[in-house]
Amino acid sequence: MAAVRFVAIGDSFTEGVGDELPDGTVRGWADLTAQGWADATGEPIQYSNLAIRGRLVWPIVDEQLDRALTLQPTHLSFNGGGNDILRPGVDIEHIADAFTRVLRRCDEEGVQLILLSGANPSPQLPMGDVFQKRGDLLAAAVERRIENCPDVIRAWNWPDAELSQPRYWSQDRLHMNANGHHRVAARVLNALGLEPREDWWAPTTALPTGASGFAYYREFVGPWIKRRVTRTSSGDGRAAKYADWVERMPQ
Numbered sequence: 001m002a003a004v005r006f007v008a009i010g011d012s013f014t015e016g017v018g019d020e021l022p023d024g025t026v027r028g029w030a031d032l033t034a035q036g037w038a039d040a041t042g043e044p045i046q047y048s049n050l051a052i053r054g055r056l057v058w059p060i061v062d063e064q065l066d067r068a069l070t071l072q073p074t075h076l077s078f079n080g081g082g083n084d085i086l087r088p089g090v091d092i093e094h095i096a097d098a099f100t101r102v103l104r105r106c107d108e109e110g111v112q113l114i115l116l117s118g119a120n121p122s123p124q125l126p127m128g129d130v131f132q133k134r135g136d137l138l139a140a141a142v143e144r145r146i147e148n149c150p151d152v153i154r155a156w157n158w159p160d161a162e163l164s165q166p167r168y169w170s171q172d173r174l175h176m177n178a179n180g181h182h183r184v185a186a187r188v189l190n191a192l193g194l195e196p197r198e199d200w201w202a203p204t205t206a207l208p209t210g211a212s213g214f215a216y217y218r219e220f221v222g223p224w225i226k227r228r229v230t231r232t233s234s235g236d237g238r239a240a241k242y243a244d245w246v247e248r249m250p251q
Contacts, residue, residue: 004045005245006034007073009064010080012053012234013118015241018175026241027178030077032185032200038248040194046245048073054227054234057081057098064240065102069109071245077114077188078102085134092134096141103146114188115146117158119180124166124173155188167207179203 008014008030016028034047048071050064057080068076081095099115106113117139122132139158146152157163160183166173168180176184186200227234 004037004041004043004075005048005071005073006037006045006075006077007048007068007071008051008077009068010051010060010078011055011083012051012175013079013082013116014049014051014077015053016049016051016181017053018170018172019178019181027181029176029181029184029188032181033077033188034248035251036185036189036196036200037192037194038250040189040196042250044247044249047242047248048240048245049242050240052238052240054083054236055080056084057095061098061101065105069105069111073111075112075114076102076106077116079116079118081138082118085131085138090134092137092141095138096145099142100145103149103152112151112153114153114155114191115142116155116184116188117142119157119160119163119168119176119184121164121169121174123164124169153191155184155191157184157187160187162202170207177207179205179207 012018014028014030016026016031019027019029021027030049030051031047034045038045048068050068051060052064055063060078060080065078078099080098084090084095085092103113118135120132120135122128122135125131135158139156146154162168163176163180163183168176168183170177182200182203186196189196
């Protein structure tokens, strides 16, 4: 069997924000998937992660896709659009066009595409009904784009009601915590035909809850609004955490 070379592109969901390690670095579902992949097959795999937090879907494609393909991966994972649907005047079909572009480029390069939908934070967000509707429309639009592409590996997280429960989310309610990232990694491994650890599906670790009421708005919503007004991003000045291959060995 050819050696697996897995590259992930995307935004904070794929970078791993919310799953912070003691040294301050982030891990996330893609890192967990890479390790779980090696463990499940008993073979080392090569892994790269070009995702950067705060990116809209088309900047992900424009800045990360060709760079990822120059690494000559066997598998490429893609998710995007979560930041787009938080903005007014969002064009759902334009977001879905990005998925079509990624599919076409992977087909051209002979790369196995792994598509993910993001987890759904809407039940716990201000204006959650608005984001729920937009997310539902995006999920349907993406599925239409790939309905005749049986070779695409699908890991749909948006419809997972369990994953929307508060115990899977970090204190900002917008990014998954370690529990959520483990559940997504389990879904990706399952979609690949591999067996994840059973406890990844429903981790039992109790994680701290965040602020509520005005304190939540002051700590999390206010800074988000400020970034929109000043046209800045949480990812400004950040580089990909694994811009080249790193090896994951079976444990």
